[in-house]
Amino acid sequence: MNVVTQTNLTEYPLLSRGKVRDIYEIDASTLLIVTTDRISAYDVVLPDPIPFKGAVLNQITLFWMEKFRDVCRNHVLASRVRDFPKALRSHGDELRGRSVIVRKAKPLPVECIVRGYITGSGWKDYLATGQVSGHVLPQGLKESEILDKPLFTPSTKADLGEHDENITTDQAAKLLGPEVFSQVQGLSLAIYKTARTYARERGIIIADTKFEFGFLDGRVVWIDEALTPDSSRFWPMDGYVPGQGQPSFDKQFVRDWLTSIGFNKQPPAPSIPAEIIAQTQAKYLEAFRLLTGRELMI
Numbered sequence: 001m002n003v004v005t006q007t008n009l010t011e012y013p014l015l016s017r018g019k020v021r022d023i024y025e026i027d028a029s030t031l032l033i034v035t036t037d038r039i040s041a042y043d044v045v046l047p048d049p050i051p052f053k054g055a056v057l058n059q060i061t062l063f064w065m066e067k068f069r070d071v072c073r074n075h076v077l078a079s080r081v082r083d084f085p086k087a088l089r090s091h092g093d094e095l096r097g098r099s100v101i102v103r104k105a106k107p108l109p110v111e112c113i114v115r116g117y118i119t120g121s122g123w124k125d126y127l128a129t130g131q132v133s134g135h136v137l138p139q140g141l142k143e144s145e146i147l148d149k150p151l152f153t154p155s156t157k158a159d160l161g162e163h164d165e166n167i168t169t170d171q172a173a174k175l176l177g178p179e180v181f182s183q184v185q186g187l188s189l190a191i192y193k194t195a196r197t198y199a200r201e202r203g204i205i206i207a208d209t210k211f212e213f214g215f216l217d218g219r220v221v222w223i224d225e226a227l228t229p230d231s232s233r234f235w236p237m238d239g240y241v242p243g244q245g246q247p248s249f250d251k252q253f254v255r256d257w258l259t260s261i262g263f264n265k266q267p268p269a270p271s272i273p274a275e276i277i278a279q280t281q282a283k284y285l286e287a288f289r290l291l292t293g294r295e296l297m298i
Contacts, residue, residue: 001298002093003051004036011087019045020054020230026085026101030077034099039272039280041254042265048272050251052298055097056284057228062100063292064195064226071194072187074222075102075214097297105214105223110172111157111164112184114192116150117207119143119233119246121166134168142243144207144235150192152185183220184213195227202290204249205240207233229287249287253279 006017012024012032019040024032035058037049058079065074078084078101081092088095115122115132118141122132130137133153154172155164173181188211196206209232212224225231234249257276263269288296 001052001055001097003049004034004054004094004098005038005049006036007034007094009088009091011085019043020057025104029104031102031104032084032088032099033102034095036098039251039254041251041258041269042263044265044267044269046254046269046272048277050277050281050284052296053281053284055296055298056288057225057230058098058100059296060228060288060291061226064191065222067198068191068194068222071191072222073216073219074226075105075216077101077103102223103216103221105216105221107157107212107214107223108176108180108184108220109157110167110175110184111155112188112211112213113153113155113166113208114150114188114211115147115153115208116192116196117144117146117205117233119207122151122153122208125166133166134170144240144244144246145242150189150196152189180220184211187211187213187220187222191227199234199291200237202293203237204287204290205235205237205246207235207246209233229284234287249283251280253283 007022009024012026015023015025015031020036020038022034022036026032035054037051037054039046039050039053062076062079065076081089081096084095084101118126123143125132126137126141130139132151135151135153152169153166154169155166157164176184191211192209199206206227209227211222213220214223229250235246236249240246253276254272257273261270285296
């Protein structure tokens with residue numbers, strides 16, 4: 001498996017290059033999604049990769065989608081290069097472990113966020129208003145405290161370089177329609193609750209997470225990332241103490257370093273020191289091992 005910062009496949013047209021993923025169109029109904037080792041912080045892509053981070057994200061996503069396949073359909077068609085179109089097989093070293101062939105779905109215009117702990121922007125909103133996305137919460141909660149019931153707190157989707165905007169459930173229901181809203185809210189909460197319990201038994205707190213759904217053949221399907229360190233807040237169970245911020249399994253080392261050097265959260269981002277890259281990579285690999293019970297094959 002190679003370290004991959006950017007792909008430049010010529011066999012199929014490139015549809016988009018996001019903060020982490022390169023997406024190619026195989027045909028009118030099929031896509032190739034390649035999860036690179038790019039890393040972003042504060043919605044800015046940094047110039048240096050975190051080796052094999054993309055493989056971690058891709059394989060954790062496949063792990064969860066397989067685990068919940070009886071709960072919600074997903075868009076994955078193939079995850080092994082040998083099952084990809086013949087034109088792609090010569091790119092095995094670049095694609096292996098970090099790419100999937102998926103059916104093309106129409107993404108919903110809302111990101112489905114579930115919060116099981118009060119942290120991040122939810123904590124800031126709670127301090128200011130006592131609410132999170134319209135949910136009125138009890139007084140006296142501490143930062144990082146577990147919530148009695150996980151909250152469904154949707155947001156709008158932002159373009160690359162922009163920020164998502166938190167919205168209320170009523171606003172989301174208007175955007176999606178009441179039936180689709182009820183379905184994705186129910187799926188998001190059900191998957192999160194089960195995944196949170198599973199992860200806690202393996203030493204990881206999933207504090208919150210973001211789900212993406214789309215329409216395929218007139219039905220809602222699970223798409224994009226699933227319960228990864230990039231789409232969720234993963235905290236170690238060991239040392240968890242409410243009333244403060246928590247250490248993280250994701251790119252916290254990168255964020256902390258950017259804060260320490262006074263990064264203004266605007267591109268271009270500075271190069272990442274080798275020790276920060278190594279610490280960040282180790283956390284991604286550890287999250288993969290704890291969740292799946294195996295080592296990433298590099």
